[in-house]
Amino acid sequence: MYDLIIRKGKLVKPDGILEADIAIKDGKYAAFLAPGSAAEAKEVVDAEGCCVFPGIIDCHAHLNEPGFEYREDFATGTRAAAAGGTTTLMDMPLNNDPPLTNRAAFELKLSRIQKKAAVDYALWGGIIDDNTDELVDLKECGVAAFKGFTCPNGDLFPAVNLGHVRRALELLKPYGALCGFHCEEYGQILERERRLKAGGSGDPIRDFLDVHDLWAEYVATQNVIDMARATGGRVHICHVSHPKVAQLVREAKAEGLPVTAETCPHYLAFTEKIVFEKGAPAKCTPPMRDEAAKEGLWEYVLDGTLDCIGSDHSPAADGEKDNALGIWEAWGGLNTIQYFLPLMFDLVVHQRKLSPCLIARTMGEMPAKIFGLRDRKGAFEIGLDGDAVVLDPQKAWTVTRESLLTKGHISILEGISGKGAAVRTIVRGRTVAQDGAFEEDAFGYGSFLRPAQY
Numbered sequence: 001m002y003d004l005i006i007r008k009g010k011l012v013k014p015d016g017i018l019e020a021d022i023a024i025k026d027g028k029y030a031a032f033l034a035p036g037s038a039a040e041a042k043e044v045v046d047a048e049g050c051c052v053f054p055g056i057i058d059c060h061a062h063l064n065e066p067g068f069e070y071r072e073d074f075a076t077g078t079r080a081a082a083a084g085g086t087t088t089l090m091d092m093p094l095n096n097d098p099p100l101t102n103r104a105a106f107e108l109k110l111s112r113i114q115k116k117a118a119v120d121y122a123l124w125g126g127i128i129d130d131n132t133d134e135l136v137d138l139k140e141c142g143v144a145a146f147k148g149f150t151c152p153n154g155d156l157f158p159a160v161n162l163g164h165v166r167r168a169l170e171l172l173k174p175y176g177a178l179c180g181f182h183c184e185e186y187g188q189i190l191e192r193e194r195r196l197k198a199g200g201s202g203d204p205i206r207d208f209l210d211v212h213d214l215w216a217e218y219v220a221t222q223n224v225i226d227m228a229r230a231t232g233g234r235v236h237i238c239h240v241s242h243p244k245v246a247q248l249v250r251e252a253k254a255e256g257l258p259v260t261a262e263t264c265p266h267y268l269a270f271t272e273k274i275v276f277e278k279g280a281p282a283k284c285t286p287p288m289r290d291e292a293a294k295e296g297l298w299e300y301v302l303d304g305t306l307d308c309i310g311s312d313h314s315p316a317a318d319g320e321k322d323n324a325l326g327i328w329e330a331w332g333g334l335n336t337i338q339y340f341l342p343l344m345f346d347l348v349v350h351q352r353k354l355s356p357c358l359i360a361r362t363m364g365e366m367p368a369k370i371f372g373l374r375d376r377k378g379a380f381e382i383g384l385d386g387d388a389v390v391l392d393p394q395k396a397w398t399v400t401r402e403s404l405l406t407k408g409h410i411s412i413l414e415g416i417s418g419k420g421a422a423v424r425t426i427v428r429g430r431t432v433a434q435d436g437a438f439e440e441d442a443f444g445y446g447s448f449l450r451p452a453q454y
């Protein structure tokens with residue numbers, strides 16, 4: 001007798017779609033059976049007409065605990081993730097106080113969040129200007145990867161220079177651990193922001209976009225790739241926003257360098273037009289680019305240059321996203337975690353008429369492989385965690401302030417509609433969300449994922 005059978009779904013794998021029943025026992029995939037099999041289980045979920053993903057992994061999320069729970073905490077962030085169809089997320093070390101840059105911070109964070117998480121999670125550790133001596137110890141704690149900023153990012157999480165980048169890669173290389181970077185080049189951002197803020201074009205949104213233009217991202221990405229070449233350490237380029245940056249990644253991979261990269265739904269869905277239209281709710285860095293860049297970026301997703309897609313959910317209190325603040329003072333970060341899968345499904349399947357297999361690859365298989373979670377997640381294989389996202393491909397959705405389960409109610413996505421939504425989110429055999437509503441007793445069910453090997 002199985003614990004759960006998911007019947008008659010279309011199992012979406014990176015390389016094709018398989019019609020089968022999924023049998024789960026003790027939280028793991030136990031068997032894949034002929035559709036409509038006679039096998040018995042304590043619970044049966046009917047998935048006829050639905051796509052079933054082997055879990056969805058969001059490799060880039062900021063849930064802000066500890067320290068900034070007024071924006072988001074692990075309960076509100078993971079319930080929104082679960083409702084939207086995310087089964088595993090990887091939380092960032094910044095927008096935390098203390099930031100996750102040493103063992104004490106790791107232990108404090110884990111003690112706080114493990115009682116609240118509703119989906120499984122792994123943690124990014126931080127690289128800042130003075131913690132290179134802590135990195136190996138932090139790896140021993142079980143962080144899945146390390147994140148640094150090449151540009152100013154506030155006092156709590158100072159930028160790294162190329163010396164820090166190089167040292168971090170040297171130290172972590174023997175362990176195969178990966179360092180991801182927010183790539184915008186420090187000098188350009190600093191000089192241009194100071195100058196354009198004081199008196200630019202007369203349109204602050206134009207000036208903001210110009211400060212964070214392609215060349216800041218391009219130069220920092222090139223620098224970081226050069227450090228991968230110098231050291232042989234693994235580098236990951238976070239939130240690639242432009243095809244010229246993706247081209248650097250393509251060339252690095254062709255050269256055999258240990259470089260991986262991600263992009264985000266907002267760069268694939270929107271252009272800078274939305275920043276002019278919405279202002280503060282659409283502010284993020286790097287910002288959205290022009291139409292040609294958006295279209296060009298898709299080619300690099302399709303050919304696998306951009307390995308994975310992460311939401312870069314970076315929440316704010318409503319007051320911090322108010323247009324009354326002006327674009328310079330408003331919070332830079334988007335509220336997107338709940339619609340990560342619905343938006344990508346609509347873009348990929350309905351708007352671009354592409355296969356949902358692309359989602360299984362970029363939001364499942366590849367993040368699991370890159371971040372050392374493949375022994376538990378990312379594929380329909382007997383013995384792996386019995387995660388499943390049952391998605392109705394025709395279910396319509398519209399983002400409203402009321403629909404958001406995050407703490408903040410202001411999202412770049414407000415007013416956006418699409419088709420394709422999770423009707424059931426299952427983590428290790430247990431339903432944590434159903435029909436967009438979150439199961440209240442799932443708080444604390446989510447477990448910490450320690451990478452098996454890098």
Ligand SMILES: [Zn+2]
Pocket residue numbers: 060062092312314
């Ligand atoms: Zn981020």
